[in-house]
Amino acid sequence: MALLSRPLTPSHCILRRNVHKYTTAIHVVSPHPHWLLPNPPVLLRFRRPVSFPPHIPRSSLTSATAPLLQDAGATAAVLAGAYSLVLTFDTLNHRNLIHQSLSRKLVHILSGLLFAACWPIFSTSTQARYFASVVPLVNCLRLIVHGFSLVTDEGLIKSVTREGNPQELLRGPLYYVLILIFCALAFWRESPTGVISLAMMCGGDGVADIIGRRFGSMKLPYNQHKSWAGSMSMFICGFLISIGMLYYYSALGYFQLDWTWTFQRVALVALVATVVESLPITEIVDDNITVPLVSMVVSMLSFGY
Numbered sequence: 001m002a003l004l005s006r007p008l009t010p011s012h013c014i015l016r017r018n019v020h021k022y023t024t025a026i027h028v029v030s031p032h033p034h035w036l037l038p039n040p041p042v043l044l045r046f047r048r049p050v051s052f053p054p055h056i057p058r059s060s061l062t063s064a065t066a067p068l069l070q071d072a073g074a075t076a077a078v079l080a081g082a083y084s085l086v087l088t089f090d091t092l093n094h095r096n097l098i099h100q101s102l103s104r105k106l107v108h109i110l111s112g113l114l115f116a117a118c119w120p121i122f123s124t125s126t127q128a129r130y131f132a133s134v135v136p137l138v139n140c141l142r143l144i145v146h147g148f149s150l151v152t153d154e155g156l157i158k159s160v161t162r163e164g165n166p167q168e169l170l171r172g173p174l175y176y177v178l179i180l181i182f183c184a185l186a187f188w189r190e191s192p193t194g195v196i197s198l199a200m201m202c203g204g205d206g207v208a209d210i211i212g213r214r215f216g217s218m219k220l221p222y223n224q225h226k227s228w229a230g231s232m233s234m235f236i237c238g239f240l241i242s243i244g245m246l247y248y249y250s251a252l253g254y255f256q257l258d259w260t261w262t263f264q265r266v267a268l269v270a271l272v273a274t275v276v277e278s279l280p281i282t283e284i285v286d287d288n289i290t291v292p293l294v295s296m297v298v299s300m301l302s303f304g305y
């Protein structure tokens with residue numbers, strides 16, 4: 001009898017054979033690389049003489065260490081990606097190919113979205129989310145160390161701060177990475193709330209700044225520091241990026257969504273987050289806290305998880 005732990009999805013094409021207790025795993029034929037799929041594709045075992053000692057079945061060792069190796073490798077790769085992203089924008093900044101404010105915003109937009117997009121490369125084990133959260137945690141420590149000027153990294157400061165003051169790292173950027181840690185641990189790949197909240201904080205809020213600074217001549221009646229252009233761009237881009245992230249995760253099999261229903265809920269999340277972001281409360285609470293938190297609340301109420 002095949003070892004089917006989960007109903008097979010159409011994308012799986014599973015060869016069925018008799019199963020023997022000492023066998024070698026065989027590949028699952030699927031259009032997606034198996035390490036990207038939400039559950040380990042059912043590895044069927046086929047009758048074939050194997051040589052490993054009966055007292056320690058090789059498959060049990062492999063099944064124990066493979067996820068750890070996968071998660072460690074994924075963590076290293078995403079850490080390298082994070083460092084490379086900041087280094088890239090520092091280089092563009094240094095060569096005057098990009099303005100510092102635009103550089104910071106693009107780092108703001110890309111960091112969290114690329115981080116969430118990397119979650120599927122981690123294993124399906126319970127420790128995967130903890131490995132993934134190491135990446136924002138390391139960057140959190142990096143921001144703290146540089147924010148208190150214990151170490152100086154001009155590239156990081158230029159790419160991530162407004163005026164080049166290291167202490168700025170201890171506000172918006174620090175709250176940002178703390179939210180990344182929270183979303184990875186609390187929601188991971190199991191709830192749309194995490195990816196939607198990151199899409200609103202990174203994509204929506206980031207684009208609002210870029211569009212608002214450039215085209216924001218018509219200010220909001222209740223907040224002269226924010227504009228209609230900025231808020232409308234936050235709503236539209238936050239909605240589209242959220243839908244894009246949900247489609248990405250549903251295409252990999254993590255979510256099964258009724259898209260008409262989902263569009264309505266994501267639009268509600270984007271609207272509420274945009275209104276909160278437009279309020280004149282940034283001096284009191286950073287919008288890297290208010291935008292994701294309100295997105296989480298509305299998303300959890302809308303999606304139920």
Ligand SMILES: C/C(=C\COP(=O)(O)O)CCC[C@H](C)CCC[C@H](C)CCCC(C)C
Pocket residue numbers: 078079081082085086104105107108110111112114115118135136139159160161171172173176177180288
């Ligand atoms: C510039 C940032 C926040 C400032 O927000 P605001 O004040 O403009 O509202 C973002 C800071 C990003 C941080 C330095 C690096 C975070 C990297 C992330 C955890 C992992 C990215 C991995 C991916 C593969 C690039």
Ligand SMILES: Nc1ccn([C@@H]2O[C@H](COP(=O)(O)OP(=O)(O)O)[C@@H](O)[C@H]2O)c(=O)n1
Pocket residue numbers: 172205206208209210211212213216225226227228229230231234277278282287
């Ligand atoms: N809804 C918005 C958001 C930002 N903006 C523009 O973007 C600038 C930075 O916005 P912000 O203070 O929210 O910046 P962050 O806190 O997101 O870094 C504002 O001073 C506005 O010029 C806007 O016009 N409308």
